[in-house]
Amino acid sequence: MTSTTSTAAGRVVTPAVGTRGPLLSAPRRRGANRRRLLAHVLVYGAVTLAVIIVAFPLIWMLLAAVKSNAQILDLRASLWPSQFHWGNIKQAWDSAPFGRWFLNTVVFAGAATIGQILTGMLAGYAFAMYDFPGKRVLFYVLLSGLMVPFATVIVPVVQILGDLHWLNTYQGLIVPNIASALGAFLFRQFFLGAPAELGEAAHMDGASELRIFFNVYAPLGRPIIAAFGIIAFLQNWNNFLFPLIVVNTTSMEVLSQGLSVFQTQFSTNYNLMMAAALIVVAPVLLVAVLAQRHIVEGITLGAVQ
Amino acid sequence: MLTAAFSLLPLGMLAYRSLFSGGVFATTLQYVGLQNYSNAISQGGAHALEVTGIYTAGFVVLAMGLGLGIALLLNVNLPGLSRLRAPFIIPVVVPTVATALIWGNLFAPDFGFINRTLGALGLPEADFTSSPSLALTMILTFGVWQFFGENVILYLASLKTLPVDVIEAASVDGAGPWARFRYMRWPLLRRSNVLIWVITTLTGLQTFTQIYVLTNGGPNGGTTTALYYIYNQGFVQFNTGLADAMGVILFLISLGVTIVQVALIGRGSRRD
Numbered sequence: 265m266t267s268t269t270s271t272a273a274g275r276v277v278t279p280a281v282g283t284r285g286p287l288l289s290a291p292r293r294r295g296a297n298r299r300r301l302l303a304h305v306l307v308y309g310a311v312t313l314a315v316i317i318v319a320f321p322l323i324w325m326l327l328a329a330v331k332s333n334a335q336i337l338d339l340r341a342s343l344w345p346s347q348f349h350w351g352n353i354k355q356a357w358d359s360a361p362f363g364r365w366f367l368n369t370v371v372f373a374g375a376a377t378i379g380q381i382l383t384g385m386l387a388g389y390a391f392a393m394y395d396f397p398g399k400r401v402l403f404y405v406l407l408s409g410l411m412v413p414f415a416t417v418i419v420p421v422v423q424i425l426g427d428l429h430w431l432n433t434y435q436g437l438i439v440p441n442i443a444s445a446l447g448a449f450l451f452r453q454f455f456l457g458a459p460a461e462l463g464e465a466a467h468m469d470g471a472s473e474l475r476i477f478f479n480v481y482a483p484l485g486r487p488i489i490a491a492f493g494i495i496a497f498l499q500n501w502n503n504f505l506f507p508l509i510v511v512n513t514t515s516m517e518v519l520s521q522g523l524s525v526f527q528t529q530f531s532t533n534y535n536l537m538m539a540a541a542l543i544v545v546a547p548v549l550l551v552a553v554l555a556q557r558h559i560v561e562g563i564t565l566g567a568v569q
Numbered sequence: 570m571l572t573a574a575f576s577l578l579p580l581g582m583l584a585y586r587s588l589f590s591g592g593v594f595a596t597t598l599q600y601v602g603l604q605n606y607s608n609a610i611s612q613g614g615a616h617a618l619e620v621t622g623i624y625t626a627g628f629v630v631l632a633m634g635l636g637l638g639i640a641l642l643l644n645v646n647l648p649g650l651s652r653l654r655a656p657f658i659i660p661v662v663v664p665t666v667a668t669a670l671i672w673g674n675l676f677a678p679d680f681g682f683i684n685r686t687l688g689a690l691g692l693p694e695a696d697f698t699s700s701p702s703l704a705l706t707m708i709l710t711f712g713v714w715q716f717f718g719e720n721v722i723l724y725l726a727s728l729k730t731l732p733v734d735v736i737e738a739a740s741v742d743g744a745g746p747w748a749r750f751r752y753m754r755w756p757l758l759r760r761s762n763v764l765i766w767v768i769t770t771l772t773g774l775q776t777f778t779q780i781y782v783l784t785n786g787g788p789n790g791g792t793t794t795a796l797y798y799i800y801n802q803g804f805v806q807f808n809t810g811l812a813d814a815m816g817v818i819l820f821l822i823s824l825g826v827t828i829v830q831v832a833l834i835g836r837g838s839r840r841d
Contacts, residue, residue: 319659415799548663
């Protein structure tokens with residue numbers, strides 16, 4: 265299709281170019297088109313190959329999850345399941361408290377994300393709209409918080425949580441994660457661009473500062489909330505190191521952590537291991553497909569500094 | 570303000586406690602000066618930093634190269650091509666523990682897909698957990714597979730902001746794809762390159778989950794990165810002082826990377 269358009273375009277262009285000299289004679293033009301078509305085929309081919317390589321491990325998981333363990337171990341067996349053992353998924357689900365882990369992950373990731381959106385909006389709003397003493401210093405602190413890996417401070421954070429007797433609790437998981445430097449930064453950028461007249465008008469009508477924030481400006485931020493929220497949610501959902509050091513009782517573990525324990529318990533039941541991985545991956549995969557646009561936006565937003 | 574409390578307080582505590590000896594929850598601390606730092610360096614810390622350096626260097630080169638390469642391909646104006654960016658995001662967002670488990674199976678001795686392929690090609694099979702360099706290779710391939718999609722998205726976004734008409738004009742003037750990339754797109758991507766370099770480097774420095782799942786830092790500390798060292802010393806061996814000292818070192822390295830970024834971008838914009 266593209267080649268025909270370019271041929272058409274070429275025909276329109278040729279006379280005009282021809283007046284300048286024999287730059288593009290008809291046979292050369294045809295040769296260029298053929299080269300172009302070849303280049304397009306190569307581009308499609310390379311991208312398709314890359315997609316296959318990227319998707320392969322996940323496809324491998326899907327297939328292995330419904331194979332018999334014997335087929336996985338049999339070197340002569342085909343990669344395609346000779347028989348579909350759908351029962352593997354139920355068996356994996358029943359061999360560990362996945363329901364409880366799922367609930368823990370929902371509570372942790374949900375609460376932490378809502379916290380990050382709220383604190384990010386409030387802090388970003390304050391940075392954008394108000395002048396207060398120490399604003400510059402605090403902003404630099406915020407920027408450094410953006411860059412410093414949270415992971416470097418895990419030891420002292422766990423010490424604080426231990427002093428508070430918050431280990432193995434939801435608040436221990438959630439509270440240290442309710443502030444996000446990235447969130448504050450993104451919302452600051454957004455509110456800097458928001459029209460100040462709206463707030464002034466509401467102020468004249470006698471609205472309080474908090475009302476102005478919640479009723480006037482917060483609703484404007486919906487696109488940022490969606491883009492930042494989905495990225496923050498996925499990050500919290502996939503957080504492994506933090507729950508690993510804060511929680512050590514089975515009933516308080518999150519999905520990622522539970523799965524790593526499952527691995528050590530079923531270290532030779534490769535089909536059950538892959539079925540368990542599938543259980544953990546499936547909900548995120550669904551979210552990723554549905555919210556693809558917001559995820560791309562969130563990734564891009566986070567990098568525009 | 571809250572952010573400040575949560576990032577500064579632990580950081581201060583970290584720097585302070587790195588000068589003392591005592592367990593995670595010890596109530597009495599003994600001042601040991603810089604002893605923890607010298608102990609950390611002599612007790613595997615230097616090796617951990619070396620592993621972190623090798624891993625991060627490989628990670629940055631591969632994840633940025635593949636990210637830019639695929640983004641350039643996806644940026645070609647062909648029907649349906651932009652839809653193919655979606656699969657590259659999936660490894661970035663699905664839980665690392667699960668995908669690392671898949672990696673463990675793919676790279677398993679005997680029945681793993683990689684060894685099957687090696688065997689089918691008549692090449693010797695490899696036990697990827699048996700030698701430090703093979704184990705680090707396995708961790709690196711996973712890291713790159715998982716993360717480079719984010720760079721694809723970032724490069725694609727910056728390529729879209731480049732002036733299309735100028736590049737098309739160059740194409741009409743006879744500039745080939747390589748010339749258009751080398752002399753037009755590459756210089757314009759400078760700012761994005763620095764940014765993506767920082768994001769990729771910080772991600773590489775923080776690699777943890779796949780090491781925990783696949784190798785536990787072994788064999789012989791061959792995959793013990795700085796962060797895994799912090800975890801192992803702090804929460805497995807309970808040498809908190811060593812973990813804190815390494816925390817400070819890793820923090821300073823991350824800060825250094827960021828400062829370089831600010832300096833590079835500042836210089837670039839002054840020149841513009």
